Amino acid sequence: MGEKLLEVDDLISAFETDRGLVRAVDHVGFSVEKGKTLGIVGESGCGKSVTAMSMIRLLPQPAGRILQGTVKFKGEDLTQASVRRMRKIRGNEISVIFQEPMTALNPVHRIGKQMTECFHLHQRISRKKAWEQSVEMLRLVKIPSPEMRMGDYPHQLSGGMRQRVVIAMALACRPDLVIADEPTTALDVTVQAQILDLLKKLQAEMGMAVILITHDLGVIAENCDDVAVMYAGRIVERAPVKELFANPLHAYTRGLLASIPRLETPIKSVLPTIPGMVASLADLVPGCRFCQRMERKGSTLRERPGFFEVAEDHWVEVCPKCYHGEEVAK
Amino acid sequence: MSSLLSVMDLKVHFPVHGGLLMRQKKTVKAVDGVSLDIGVGETLGLVGESGCGKSTLGKAIVRLVDPNAGSIVFEDRDITKSSRRSIRPLRQDLQMIFQDPAESLNARHSISEILEEPLIVHRRGNRAERKKKVAELLDRVGLPAASAERYPFEFSGGQRQRVGIARAIALEPKLIIADEPVSALDVSVQSQVMNLLLELQKEMGLSYLFIAHDLAVVKHISDRVAVMYLGKIVELADAETIYLRPKHAYTKALISAIPHPDPSRIVERVLLEGDVPSPIDPPKGSAFGKRINHPRYEETEGMDLSLVEIEPRHWVAADPCCLEEADWEQVKG
Numbered sequence: 001m002g003e004k005l006l007e008v009d010d011l012i013s014a015f016e017t018d019r020g021l022v023r024a025v026d027h028v029g030f031s032v033e034k035g036k037t038l039g040i041v042g043e044s045g046c047g048k049s050v051t052a053m054s055m056i057r058l059l060p061q062p063a064g065r066i067l068q069g070t071v072k073f074k075g076e077d078l079t080q081a082s083v084r085r086m087r088k089i090r091g092n093e094i095s096v097i098f099q100e101p102m103t104a105l106n107p108v109h110r111i112g113k114q115m116t117e118c119f120h121l122h123q124r125i126s127r128k129k130a131w132e133q134s135v136e137m138l139r140l141v142k143i144p145s146p147e148m149r150m151g152d153y154p155h156q157l158s159g160g161m162r163q164r165v166v167i168a169m170a171l172a173c174r175p176d177l178v179i180a181d182e183p184t185t186a187l188d189v190t191v192q193a194q195i196l197d198l199l200k201k202l203q204a205e206m207g208m209a210v211i212l213i214t215h216d217l218g219v220i221a222e223n224c225d226d227v228a229v230m231y232a233g234r235i236v237e238r239a240p241v242k243e244l245f246a247n248p249l250h251a252y253t254r255g256l257l258a259s260i261p262r263l264e265t266p267i268k269s270v271l272p273t274i275p276g277m278v279a280s281l282a283d284l285v286p287g288c289r290f291c292q293r294m295e296r297k298g299s300t301l302r303e304r305p306g307f308f309e310v311a312e313d314h315w316v317e318v319c320p321k322c323y324h325g326e327e328v329a330k
Numbered sequence: 331m332s333s334l335l336s337v338m339d340l341k342v343h344f345p346v347h348g349g350l351l352m353r354q355k356k357t358v359k360a361v362d363g364v365s366l367d368i369g370v371g372e373t374l375g376l377v378g379e380s381g382c383g384k385s386t387l388g389k390a391i392v393r394l395v396d397p398n399a400g401s402i403v404f405e406d407r408d409i410t411k412s413s414r415r416s417i418r419p420l421r422q423d424l425q426m427i428f429q430d431p432a433e434s435l436n437a438r439h440s441i442s443e444i445l446e447e448p449l450i451v452h453r454r455g456n457r458a459e460r461k462k463k464v465a466e467l468l469d470r471v472g473l474p475a476a477s478a479e480r481y482p483f484e485f486s487g488g489q490r491q492r493v494g495i496a497r498a499i500a501l502e503p504k505l506i507i508a509d510e511p512v513s514a515l516d517v518s519v520q521s522q523v524m525n526l527l528l529e530l531q532k533e534m535g536l537s538y539l540f541i542a543h544d545l546a547v548v549k550h551i552s553d554r555v556a557v558m559y560l561g562k563i564v565e566l567a568d569a570e571t572i573y574l575r576p577k578h579a580y581t582k583a584l585i586s587a588i589p590h591p592d593p594s595r596i597v598e599r600v601l602l603e604g605d606v607p608s609p610i611d612p613p614k615g616s617a618f619g620k621r622i623n624h625p626r627y628e629e630t631e632g633m634d635l636s637l638v639e640i641e642p643r644h645w646v647a648a649d650p651c652c653l654e655e656a657d658w659e660q661v662k663g
Binding site: 043044158159160161188189190191192193194196197215216217218219220221222223241242245246255256257259260261262263265267268269270271272273274275277278 | 373379380486487488489516517518519520521522524525528543544545546547549550551552553569570573583584585586587588589590591592593594595597599601602603605606
């Protein structure tokens with residue numbers, strides 16, 4: 001086990017809605033080691049992005065708030081940090097790569113201005129130096145003729161190029177942790193492959209840890225060390241990547257893995273599916289939410305299933321109906 | 331297999347205005363000489379990256395955009411130049427499913443109004459019969475009967491796509507153009523919708539033109555697959571063949587770029603440099619050759635790069651930049 005960089009424990013985040021306080025993240029816990037990649041996978045609305053936004057305290061205000069839990073980053077609990085302290089951390093020690101680079105970049109400022117901003121905010125260096133370092137970052141993310149691109153506006157770049165700029169900005173201050181929230185979902189497959197490859201190389205060079213949030217199990221398999229599978233606000237299974245794919249123990253993980261069409265599956269065959277759909281956050285039961293989706297009745301809906309380590313580093317929500325491993329001593 | 335639809339050398343070009351006073355006129359060659367045919371009960375998958383012209387091609391086939399050249403023959407009838415009015419009866423046989431059901435369903439209409447509309451337009455049945463048909467359709471696509479009086483916003487993405495599918499099959503069409511029908515859906519819902527499309531095809535003998543950017547999805551649902559790059563089809567073969575024995579460098583790159591949900595697999599990836607070039611003033615020669623900076627690119631300027639049957643039922647662009655030496659020798663000879 002390497003050194004823990006981030007430890008999230010028992011995190012609950014909720015939103016104020018017309019239907020009362022709705023928990024989007026419900027007792028979530030995980031840790032990330034220095035230099036490693038944790039993947040968080042799940043379907044839309046499962047709370048994966050809200051988890052990330054809670055960690056860096058960027059929940060939409062005033063509706064969203066953290067109700068409970070700790071987010072320890074290098075030993076410091078970020079849920080208790082001041083607004084000023086958080087500003088120091090974001091972009092400097094922890095940075096975020098968002099899905100849609102067009103909304104992450106300001107359309108009315110040139111790339112150069114946006115690139116140098118993070119240096120001005122976090123490092124006391126001269127304008128000239130900031131400019132040079134920005135060009136260097138753009139070169140690092142393989143943007144052709146970076147000096148010229150510094151004078152461009154975001155709309156003048158292609159989607160792939162824009163995402164490279166966002167990555168360059170995120171890495172500019174050499175953060176210890178990068179949160180990549182669906183960084184390639186809006187991109188074409190060939191460009192996705194380029195960007196993920198780039199991210200991996202930069203990670204190896206700079207030694208930062210990455211939290212990769214995605215719905216694509218293929219992306220998870222190829223880029224992560226550990227995986228957390230989220231369903232309806234909770235982590236239902238968490239394990240090292242090889243273990244999770246070789247030995248999935250939760251019914252939801254199994255269902256997800258089975259329902260992806262692969263190049264090897266026979267054409268026009270019936271794909272296994274997960275019946276039903278995710279219940280709306282306001283209607284979730286306190287117990288096992290996957291049982292709720294499968295329209296099971298009974299006691300499993302009433303109480304939250306325990307989350308146990310069933311094999312080394314392999315944690316599963318042990319619901320009597322959804323857990324497929326050996327019996328756990330409680 | 332008899333041909334239901336055949337498209338010959340279709341071109342769709344759009345003018346773009348730019349520069350000072352928007353005077354300068356350029357042309358986007360969205361679809362630039364595409365030929366394909368679809369048999370009865372067959373699914374042709376059309377795969378390519380954003381901006382390659384695949385959606386424009388789909389829209390041109392149902393005449394939502396007007397082609398500049400070439401021909402579209404549906405059931406032995408040339409519809410390339412048919413007027414809006416004369417094409418209307420044909421819409422019963424030729425339907426479309428869109429990517430984003432949230433945008434393609436009228437938010438102010440209830441589900442029953444949405445599903446009834448095609449029946450009213452094409453004068454099918456009286457009110458009672460139409461109500462019955464709507465109930466049947468909902469049942470067929472796996473939505474509860476009570477959905478009829480609800481509105482699109484009350485449904486999830488997957489359910490809305492089911493409504494979109496119900497609307498497309500309401501008139502018992504022969505061909506459905508499905509433009510990225512599952513791209514916006516979550517994995518578990520995506521497989522439900524794909525299964526539904528496959529079931530409907532079996533029951534109703536439907537043909538599909540299935541447009542998507544995800545080769546694994548396309549391959550799963552299609553009999554044959556066409557790979558499109560910058561307005562042109564560069565390879566066309568049986569779904570199995572295109573995956574097992576791709577010939578064109580672009581097809582190979584596309585297949586290689588798909589992330590595999592298997593961490594124990596060691597990937598050797600053909601990484602492409604750069605992005606899809608702009609269809610405004612595309613390269614004169616091999617578009618893909620230009621992207622990969624192929625040394626033989628110059629040769630291809632002005633060369634005929636049209637499809638050649640390299641083995642039975644397997645067509646590939648005769649392009650020296652994109653074929654292996656042996657394959658190139660074969661298509662040249």
